[in-house]
Amino acid sequence: MTYQTLSLQVDNHVAAIRLNRPDVRNAFNEAMIAEIAQAFREAGSDEAVRAIVLAAEGSAFCAGADLNWMKKMAGYTHEENRADAAQLAEMLRTIYACPKPVVAKVQGDCYAGGMGLVAACDIAVVAEHANFCLSEVKLGLIPATISPYVIKAMGENAARRYFLTAERFSAQEAHRIGFVHEVVAADALDASVDGIVKALVSNSPNAVREAKRLVHDVADAPLNDALIADTAQRIADIRSSEEGREGVRSFLEKRKPAWLG
Missing domain, CATH: 3.90.226.10 (2-enoyl-CoA Hydratase; Chain A, domain 1)
Incomplete structure (x- = not known):
């Protein structure tokens, strides 16, 4: 445009x-x-x-x-x-x-x-x-x-x-x-x-996106069972994501993650 x-x-x-x-x-x-x-x-x-x-x-x-x-x-x-x-x-x-x-x-x-x-x-x-x-x-x-x-x-x-x-x-x-x-x-x-x-730009693109969404969603939310369950679900989702797995593997293997080329 x-x-x-x-x-x-x-x-x-x-x-x-x-x-x-x-x-x-x-x-x-x-x-x-x-x-x-x-x-x-x-x-x-x-x-x-x-x-x-x-x-x-x-x-x-x-x-x-x-x-x-x-x-x-x-x-x-x-x-x-x-x-x-x-x-x-x-x-x-x-x-x-x-x-x-x-x-x-x-x-x-x-x-x-x-x-x-x-x-x-x-x-x-x-x-x-x-x-x-x-x-x-x-x-x-x-x-x-x-x-x-x-x-x-x-x-x-x-x-x-x-x-x-x-x-x-x-x-x-x-x-x-x-x-x-x-x-x-x-x-x-x-x-x-x-x-x-x-x-x-050095960080996981998916994790940055989800971290921004996390701040928006949690900032004004009441601290109750629903919020605790939601945050547990979010970390489970990100751990099992492609970039989440790659990030942990690259850290343990002492190499750059794939998103850094």
Whole structure:
């Protein structure tokens, strides 16, 4: 597929999805939302891909909603607004539910809906000069569509503050509250992300996929007999899988597993 608002490249088992509207600080509109969802579906279903990096061109990672798109939304009916929001919600769920691990490479400021993009990823690395802001209430809005992912990432307590105040906060604060995993100097961003990606693609593709699903399913599940039985079933399934058996054999035989070629 040919993309207009982003690029998608696959190399050495890694899909790089780069937002490419730097002239508007990578703010998204209907076209970009649709293309992000499609790019993640494409990369997620590609058997050659073992990890995905979400990055952006220009000085900002994502400024949230495009102003022209917001002007158009101001004239929408309630039903049109709901349909529009559903498209954004589905895009975020596509990233979150992608079977491949997703790393957000945040090189610049990340505001409003852009924070939803980062929160939907599995791992987030950010340049130390970047700032964050959940600015919706300044405009009389709320960060509703992104809230399931942002609250999971930063926690309820931090969300109470930043959803309500719309304060801008630093990369260091984003790290302190758990919204991002690592803050690095701008000139170290590439190397840091490359190191994480190298670790991801070195692991069993099937085990990584199942481990991601495990976190999603167990994080909010009650600790009861059903959960215990489910986790026992999962380890039994993975032990008897082809890659599970190969991984154990290669370890005992002191050789590289087959998925490393």
